[in-house]
Amino acid sequence: MSLEWRRIEEKWRREWEKDRIFEADPDPKRKKCFVTFPYPYMNGPLHLGHAFTATRIDVYARYKRMRGFNTLFPWAWHWTGEPIVGTALRIQSGDEEIIKALKEIDGVPEEELKKFVDPIYMAKYYTSEGKEAAKEIGFSVDWRREFHTTSLEPAYSRFIEWQYETLRKKGYVVKGTHPVVWCPKCKSPTGDHDRLEGEGVSPEEYTLLKFQCGDAYLPAATFRPETIYGVTNMFLNPDATYVEAIVDDEKWIISKEAAFKLSEQMRKVKILREFKGSELIGKYFVDPISGRNLPILPGWFVDPKSATGVVYSVPAHAPADWIALKDLMNKPEVLRKFGIDLEVIKGIKPISLIKVEGYGDYPAIEIVEKMGVRDQFDPKVDEATSIIYRKEFHTGVLKPITGKYAGKRVRDVKAELIEDFKKMGIADLMYDLPEKVVCRCTTRCIVKILSDQWFLKYSDPEWKKLAHEAVDRAKIFPETARAYFHDKIDWLRDWACARRTGLGTPLPWSPDWIVETLSDSTIYMAFYTIVKHIRKYNIKAEQLTNEVFDHIFLGIGDPDALAKDSGIDASIIREMRDEFTYWYPVDLRVSAKELVPNHLSFFIFQHVALFPQKYWPRAIGVNGMLLIEGKKMSKSKGNFLTLSKTVDEFGADVTRMTLILGAEDMEDPDWRAENAKSIDSKLRSLYRFINEIASMQGEDKPRSIDRWLISVLQGRIKAVSEAIENLKTRTAAEIAFFEVWNDIRWYLRRVDKPNPKTLKKVADVWVRLLAPFTPHVCEEMWRLLKRKGFISVAEWPVYDKEKVDVAAEESEDIIRSLINDTLNIMEATKKTPKRICYYVAADWKWKVYLEILRKALSARVEIRDVMRALMKDQELREKAKKISAYVGKLLPEINVMSEDQKRRRVKAKRIDEEALLNEAKELFEKEFKAEILIYNEDDSKRYDPMNRANLAKPYRPAIYIE
RNA sequence: GCGGGGGUGUCCGAGCGGUCAAAGGAGGCAGGCUUAGGACCUGCUGGCAUAGGCCUGCGCGGGUUCGAAUCCCGCCCCCCGCACCA
CATH class of the missing domain: 3.40.50.620 (HUPs)
Structure with a gap:
């Protein structure tokens, strides 16, 4: 094929x-x-x-x-x-x-x-x-x-080394810690592709609120530390295994699983003893805010595998807590088993601390009732929790009970509150997975904090600021992607930029690490x-010292001195520097949108870190x-x-x-x-068509329609050029390929005999407009058109204002709409005409029309003003009555026209419609297979049995069909 | 959940306050060419209408405006990204 x-x-x-x-x-x-x-x-x-x-x-x-x-x-x-x-x-x-x-x-x-x-x-x-x-x-x-x-390209590897050593010197590469999803069996991070379950789940940071209980702390895990003001009790799972452990320097009571997790999160964990949760049920703990003594109650919904396995209860705002309390109230026998007096439960009153629109004091209670949540094992609990959580987080306002945070929105105050609690020594943190993640090896994953990691410090606010500036300075295609870039720059955290395995360039100062793939x-x-x-010049990698790169890319140092040290000729070093400064910055880089949050953002970050502003990227395209x-x-x-x-x-x-x-x-x-x-x-067929045009002979006098074709072609040149400049490649191709072709089609339909010279001129432009898209066949057609050299380096067609002929373009619009109107009438009347009469508007109508158009350009026109102006003309004055009727009909039409349209018609001036229609007479005859008669409406000798001529308007000849 | 992009005629898509029944393409229909054609060329392609008109219509529901596919508010749905991975 x-x-x-x-x-x-x-x-x-x-x-x-x-x-x-x-x-x-x-x-x-x-x-x-x-x-x-x-x-x-x-x-x-x-x-x-x-x-x-x-x-x-x-x-x-x-x-x-x-x-x-x-x-x-x-x-x-x-x-x-x-x-x-x-x-x-x-x-x-x-x-x-x-x-x-x-x-x-x-x-x-x-x-x-x-x-x-x-x-x-x-x-x-x-x-x-x-x-x-x-x-x-x-x-x-x-x-x-x-x-x-990779190191298999030593010169490139050297370049990466230079980059990283330079970044490190500038403080952009730092050592740190990082939480990852971790398989305890494989002893490695478990990426999305290595998981059986839990795709897309990543570590979440929980706040631990520490409640004193005897000589130990109960660190309850939460995403909503602000709710501590509404704590009424604690829930532990009586059937789960808990431990008493020394975590760092404190004694904590946590689930057995939690103790292991914490030990992987850079905590010193020493387990003192294991016991069932039931052992603590019925005991009391202290709320550090109010100093109240509150009870520990049994809660089977508490998952020991989730965070610490310790949950504090806020029945006013947490549906799970409320329903668990209710369950207990309904089951006195359970309470009895744990030796808890029913009165203790009855004495627990929900404490409201967040005011939220659409709910009363106790949103948790309301939603539990509204949704008909049965008990703490009902799956609807999760849904209720998520609804309340979202609502309270986004729109909730803290009540006076929260002291200094009162009156503020939850979302605005959360970070500050956590900081405060940490300072007060009542809060800590741990990471965990919000959903179950299972490794390929079938082991359940945890969160591990890796230490001694190397990071690109993308969290650095100063660095982010420069990156934002680079985005602001660059052209972004499409423009809507600009917000995307800004957003992602804000969102980026430190990036672990070195790995242990795979191909790549060893980190120069710690060669057992390899520079991570996106980072190189x-x-x-x-x-x-x-x-x-x-x-x-067969330059060896080791000759490319940091100093040589510093010179080439940053202009630091003297080539002659560098030549001595590196063994590269000073002239070559200069040549390289010149070449870099000539080509840089990058004028356009394009990628798919999936690379915006990583590669393209990194591209921006690294450029602003290493290069002066004049070498920052000029344009970035996203598709x-x-x-x-x-x-x-x-x-x-x-x-x-x-x-x-x-x-x-x-x-x-x-x-x-x-x-x-x-x-x-x-x-x-x-x-x-x-x-x-x-x-x-x-x-x-394009190829065949160009071939045909190329072999046409002769030259005819250009007509209005020839001027039309050349004129619209100018518009196409402009549109294609602008589209490509803005990387609207589809628009550009669509115009270059289809629209131009349609223009030529109309031309061919319109003329009895095409003008070879016109077509050749058009083909010459057309092929060049297409060359960026389909270069091979365009080279071939370029030859058909007897042109020398490669079209690939031929001159791009220039938009020529001189060739734009508004009158010719507007004239064609008249012809087209006249054909459409005629067809419409034929359709409506189901008539096949033998004879069609067209009556073009009289001179005075044109005068009035153009006068109003001109006025309408600057302001909305009123009948009164127009009439006053028109009546200054003696010739028009005689027809005052007719004119005022005409103006009355015309005004709404003109007021609805777009500015551009008005301007074009003013520019086109008076169009000689009679000549125009006569020139198109053969076309009409061909299209309608009927006799065509053309008159001026003023023509006293006209054939007009239905008296339609007076309906003629500029741009809209009257029609009579027989 | 957060962030970004979208929802337009049979389909793909342009349009982003008036020129919009809405570009262009695909598909469909008709005609031409041809022995024939799924090849090529030309035209038509929302509905109604005996005169160039009217009606319905651009995710759903409201609103602003003389006028909304285009602006505002609420809702629903789809796609993409969310970190050690290229």
Whole structure:
């Protein structure tokens, strides 16, 4: 099917390569444009998702190149991280599932697959396949700057070392601790992909409120420490195992599970004894706020696996607490078993502390009754809890009983309150998982605090401020993504930037750590500017000292001195510095929206940390995620499309155009084979059509319709250019491909014989407008049009104001709406006309019309004012009566017109409709297969049996059908 | 839950106060070309209407306005991200 495409595409790819038109070197005389694509991770082939993003970048690059920018689009490969190693291990262990996937989906041949037990081999394989695919789809890449990451590319590794040492010097890399979801059996963090249960669950920080009980504390866990003002009792699970333990320096009573968890959270835990919860039931504890003695009661809903297994009770605001109390009241025999007097329970009065709209003093009681919660084991308890919690958190206001917090909203005061409680020594904290998480190995996970971790200190407010500033200064495509960036910058916490396993660059000051994969891919665009020299001059990694990098990227130090130390020629160091300063900053970086919270934000953070403002990113584009036939692309769903297979099937241009027309902004494009087929046939007919135009001979005098076509083409040029500038690639392609074509269609429908010269002019522009999208076939058509050189570097069509002919455009609108109106009448009357008469408006109507339009431009017009002005004209004065009737009808019409429309019509001035319609007479005859008569409404000799002529208005000739 | 993006005609999508029955594409219909066509070209494609009009309509319910797909309020639904992972 795509045989013909392949021939064309291969030919032009070879030509481009031969002439090196995409290799870009600094040229101080030209404006530069530096675009980048986030290097893809090489644990598999490039797929259509990569292609979508990269095609958008390539379109932009090709456009800028045609606009005369010295444009650099480099490419590299990401090898850093664990999955490549992980996959290699799985292959080694004979994992059928992955072997099948690699064979069938990635298309890896058997004999290659065997070698994949070596992760490096695998990365190399996919890299070389990927490069082939990127070339096949026609990305305009300067391949001299290609590289891959990790210590296997020593110069790159050196670059990462420089980056991290510099960041550390600036205080942006710090040592710290970090809570992770942890499998106690595997003794490693349990990421989402390693879980049987609990996807998406992450550590939550609980506040522990410490209640004195004898010589020990009962640390009750809560998300709502403010409710301590309403505490009435404690709940322990009588059947669960608790321990008395020395935690750090205090004696705590907690569940046995909690003791283990705390021991993993950097606490010294020494268990003194174990006992059943029932032992403490009926005993009393002290509320540290009010000093009251309160009872410990049995609560079977208390889960010893959740946090500390100790729960304090706030029946006014916690449905679970209220219902548990109620359960006890209803079961005196249970109380008796624990030796608790029923009067103790009856004596417990809920204490209200939060005022919340829509509820009385005791929201928990209200909701329990409203929802008909049966008892503490009713699943509805959770729902009730969540409703009350949300409501009180967002809208609740604290009551006077809370002292200094009274009158404030819960949400606004929570953090302050926790701080205060910690200072008072009544609060502590622990991490736990809000839901059950189970590791692949079937072990239940806990939260562990890792120590000695290295972090990028993204929490640093000063750093965040710079990052926000960078976002404010950059163009963000689409604009709506700007808020997204700001939000994510605020939200980012410290990022653990080193790992123990996988491929990558060792942390220079602690080489048993490897720089984490997202953290080593933040400023590598700078490396593109010098990798060329490293290759060309065979510079060794060890020659690239920190001082050399400091000079190249930051301008620090003297090249001559550096040359002596590093052994790199001073001239080469200068060359590298020049190349960096020429290309930097990055003019555009684009990725899918999933990378905004991590990669793209890191990209911004690292740039503002390391580089001066003039080297901060200029523009960032964000796009949606590719769907295949309406579904998310995934290997397991069997709808995974690799780039090379798709290009094989449909050809590069078809693939590019289909992708680009799929979506823009943050919408998710949907790849459908049907669409690709349709684009395929359209591109073929485009080619035929251009061929036809190219072979046309002769030249006719330009008519209004020729001026029209050239004029609307100017609008198309402008629209396409603006769209690409704003990365509205779909809009741009849609206009360049379909709208221009439709314009030409109208032209052809409109004329009996097209003017070859007009069509050739249009084709010449049209092909260039399409070149960024479908470059191969456009090169081919460029030749058909007898043009020399590559269209890829031809001059982008210039919007020419001189060629815009508003009158011609408005004239065409008259013709079109006249045809529509005529058809409408034919439809309504079910008449097939033998004769159609058109009557164009009289001179005086035009005078009045334009006068009112002009007035309406500046203000809303009133009949009185208009009439007064019009009556100054002697000629009009004679028709005063007719005019006032006409104006009365006209005014509402004009007041409803858009400013733009009014301006256009004023600019178009008086249109000679009689001449216009006469010129279009053949068209009308052809369309309606009827005799066409055209008159001025004033024409006394007109044929007008129904007396319709007086209905004529400017822009709207009257119609009579026989 | 938090944050971001969305809900438009048969479908995909543009529009974001008047030019809107609503761009463009797909699908459907009709005609042309052709031995034939799922290939290509052209036109039509909400309903009603014997004169260029009217009615319904842009997730649901209210509101602002001379006028709302477009602005405001409330609600429902869908997609994406939420950290040691590329």
